[in-house]
Amino acid sequence: SYMLTQPPSVSVAPGQTANIACGGKNIGTKSVHWYQQRPGQAPVLVVYDDSDRPSGIPDRFSGSNSGDTATLTIGRVEAGDEADYYCQLWESESDHPFVFGTGTKVTVL
Amino acid sequence: QVQFLQSGAEVKRPGASVKVSCKASGYTFTNYFVQWVRQAPGQGLEWMGVINPTDGTTNYAQKFQGRVTLTTDTTTTTAYLELTSLRFDDTAVFYCTRLPIRGVTDPFDYWGQGTLVTVSS
Numbered sequence: 001s002y003m004l005t006q007p008p009s010v011s012v013a014p015g016q017t018a019n020i021a022c023g024g025k026n027i028g029t030k031s032v033h034w035y036q037q038r039p040g041q042a043p044v045l046v047v048y049d050d051s052d053r054p055s056g057i058p059d060r061f062s063g064s065n066s067g068d069t070a071t072l073t074i075g076r077v078e079a080g081d082e083a084d085y086y087c088q089l090w091e092s093e094s095d096h097p098f099v100f101g102t103g104t105k106v107t108v109l
Numbered sequence: 110q111v112q113f114l115q116s117g118a119e120v121k122r123p124g125a126s127v128k129v130s131c132k133a134s135g136y137t138f139t140n141y142f143v144q145w146v147r148q149a150p151g152q153g154l155e156w157m158g159v160i161n162p163t164d165g166t167t168n169y170a171q172k173f174q175g176r177v178t179l180t181t182d183t184t185t186t187t188a189y190l191e192l193t194s195l196r197f198d199d200t201a202v203f204y205c206t207r208l209p210i211r212g213v214t215d216p217f218d219y220w221g222q223g224t225l226v227t228v229s230s
Contacts (some may be wrong), residue, residue: 033216043217044220084207088154
C-alpha cells in the first residue's frame with residue numbers, strides 16, 4: 001500500500017518559518033491535504049489540494065507539492081501553532097485508498 | 110453549520126464489542142461518505158473504513174476486515190462503527206468525518222470530537 005513519510009518532529013522559534021515535509025512516490029501527481037491536531041482535540045484541515053486554505057485558516061499556512069515531496073509551510077510561527085501535523089491523500093490504486101502521513105510534532109521553542 | 114456529535118467514552122473487556130455513534134447535522138447526509146479514523150494513544154491517524162449512506166456500500170481497511178462494521182441510519186442522519194473481538198491494542202480514540210461522494214480526492218473537512226474506547230480487563 002502507498003506510504004507517506006513525515007519527519008517525527010520539527011522545532012522552530014517564534015516568528016520563524018516551519019517547513020514540514022511529506023514524502024511519497026510521485027506525490028506531486030496527487031492532491032495532498034494537511035491537518036493540524038492540537039493535544040486532546042480532533043484534527044482540523046489547514047491546507048487542501050496542495051496549497052488552498054479553508055476559510056478561517058491564516059495565510060501563514062501554505063503548501064506546495066512536487067516530485068516526491070509535499071510541504072506544509074507555517075510562516076511567522078506562533079505558540080498556538082504547536083501541534084501535530086498530518087498529510088493525507090487518496091490513492092486510487094491501493095486497497096487502502098485514504099492514506100495519512102506518519103505525523104510531525106511541531107514544537108515552538 | 111456542519112457538526113458531528115459522537116457518543117461518549119466506553120470501557121470494554123477484551124473480546125467484547127463496541128458500537129460508536131456519530132450524529133451528523135448541518136448538511137445533506139446522503140451527499141457525503143462517512144469515514145472513520147482511529148488514533149491509538151500517542152500514535153498517528155489511521156483510516157479504518159468508509160460508508161456511502163445512500164446505498165450502504167462500504168470499504169474497509171484490510172487491517173480491520175472481519176472485525177469492523179459500518180452502518181448508517183438516514184432517517185436520523187447517524188453513522189455507526191461497530192468493532193468486535195476487542196483487544197488491548199484497540200484502545201484508541203475513534204473519529205468520524207465526511208467526504209463528498211462526488212469528490213474522493215477532496216479533504217475531510219469536518220470531524221467529530223472523537224470517542225475514546227478503552228479496552229481493559
